Amino acid sequence: MSIDKIAVVGGGAWGTALAQVAAAGGKDVTLWALEDDVVSAINKIHENPIYLKGCKLSESIRATSNFSELSDADAWIVVTPAQHMRAVLGRAPCPNMPLVLCSKGIEEQSGQLLHNVAADVCSSSPIAVLSGPTFAHEVAKGLPTAVTLACEDDDLCNALRDRLSMPSFRIYTSDDVAGAEVGGAIKNVLAIACGIVAGKELGENARSALIARGFAEMKRFGAAFGAREETLAGLSGLGDLVLTCSSTASRNFSLGKAIGEGKAAADLMKDRTTVAEGAHTAPVLRRLSREKDIDMPIVAAVDDLLAGRCDVDAVLERLLSRPPRPETA
Ligand SMILES: NC(=O)C1=CN([C@@H]2O[C@H](COP(=O)(O)OP(=O)(O)OC[C@H]3O[C@@H](n4cnc5c(N)ncnc54)[C@H](O)[C@@H]3O)[C@@H](O)[C@H]2O)C=CC1
Numbered sequence: 001m002s003i004d005k006i007a008v009v010g011g012g013a014w015g016t017a018l019a020q021v022a023a024a025g026g027k028d029v030t031l032w033a034l035e036d037d038v039v040s041a042i043n044k045i046h047e048n049p050i051y052l053k054g055c056k057l058s059e060s061i062r063a064t065s066n067f068s069e070l071s072d073a074d075a076w077i078v079v080t081p082a083q084h085m086r087a088v089l090g091r092a093p094c095p096n097m098p099l100v101l102c103s104k105g106i107e108e109q110s111g112q113l114l115h116n117v118a119a120d121v122c123s124s125s126p127i128a129v130l131s132g133p134t135f136a137h138e139v140a141k142g143l144p145t146a147v148t149l150a151c152e153d154d155d156l157c158n159a160l161r162d163r164l165s166m167p168s169f170r171i172y173t174s175d176d177v178a179g180a181e182v183g184g185a186i187k188n189v190l191a192i193a194c195g196i197v198a199g200k201e202l203g204e205n206a207r208s209a210l211i212a213r214g215f216a217e218m219k220r221f222g223a224a225f226g227a228r229e230e231t232l233a234g235l236s237g238l239g240d241l242v243l244t245c246s247s248t249a250s251r252n253f254s255l256g257k258a259i260g261e262g263k264a265a266a267d268l269m270k271d272r273t274t275v276a277e278g279a280h281t282a283p284v285l286r287r288l289s290r291e292k293d294i295d296m297p298i299v300a301a302v303d304d305l306l307a308g309r310c311d312v313d314a315v316l317e318r319l320l321s322r323p324p325r326p327e328t329a
C-alpha cells in the first residue's frame, strides 16, 4: 500500500507538528488550515506563529486553505478540534482514502466518539485513530515520543505505522479504536481537575489520588463504550493521563490551574484561540455517564465547576465526603 502523499487537515499546534513529522520522514505533505494567516506563514516563513510559535518547519510542507489540493493524497491526517470535525470533513470532498483521526474529544451534540462522527460524514473511508502522550511542541522538535495507532484493519494499521513511524516517533498498533479514543477524551477532563488541585495548592498526594481515581472513572466509562482495559492502561489512556495531569504545558491543566486560583471558568473560556478540549468533553461525558448510570464523580465535579454551578470548595467537600467504598468497586 503506497502512503507517500499525506494531507493534514487542521493547522493548529498538533496538525502542524504532525505535518513536520511526516515531512521529516520524507513524505510529500500538504496541510489544510482554516486561517489564511497560518497558510501564508507556513508557505512563506515555514513557521506557524499563531499555533506553534518558535518551531522551524520543513520547507517541503505546503499549506493551503483549498480542499481540492488534498485530493491526490494517499491518507488524510485529521486534526481539527473535536467539535469542528463534522463540519470540516463535511466541507471537504469526502475522500475514499484512509482517515487518521488525531483529535481528542466526544462530539457534544450527538455524544458520539470521533470515529463514528467521521464515519457518518465519510462513509467510504477506512478510519484509524492516533493518540497518546504527545505535546505538539516536543514532537515538532523531534523529541522521543510513543503513540497508539488503532485501526480495525490490520493491514492498513501496519501500513500506516510503517509509513508514519520515525525513530523519535514510535507507533504501537492496536485494533481497539474505541479504546484509543476514550482515553484521549477523558484524560483532558481529568487534567482540568488536576490543574485545579495545583491552582488551589491541594498538594501532590491529592493530584496522584485524582489520577488514580480518575483512571478508575475512565475504565468504568470505557467498559460501557466497548474500550478494552488494556488499551486504557496504555499510551492513549494512562500514558496521556499522566502527561496531561502533570504539566502546565497542557492547556487543560492550565485552564484548571487558573480555576483553582479563583478565576471564573466562563471568563477563561472567552476569547480562547487555542482549544482546551476537556471543557467541551466534560458536559457530554457527564450526560453520557448519567444515561448509562456510570459513576464518575470527578467528571461531574469538573462539569459543575466549568458551568459555574459550584465553587471549588463546595466540589472538594462533595468529593471528600463520599461514602467509603472498596477500591476496585
Ligand atoms: N496540541 C497538542 O499538543 C495536541 C493536541 N491534540 C488534539 O488535536 C486537536 C487539535 O488541537 P490543536 O492542534 O492543539 O489546536 P490549537 O489549539 O493549536 O488550535 C486551534 C485549532 O482550532 C481551529 N479552529 C478554530 N475555530 C475553528 C472552526 N470554526 N472550525 C474549524 N477549526 C477551527 C484552528 O484553525 C486551529 O487549527 C484537539 O482535539 C487536541 O486535543 C492531540 C494531541 C496533542
Ligand SMILES: O=C(CO)COP(=O)(O)O
Pocket: 104, 132, 133, 134, 135, 136, 188, 191, 240, 243, 244, 249, 250, 251, 252, 253, 275, 276, 277
Ligand atoms: O493531548 C495532549 C497531549 O497528549 C495535549 O494536551 P492539552 O490539550 O491539554 O494541551
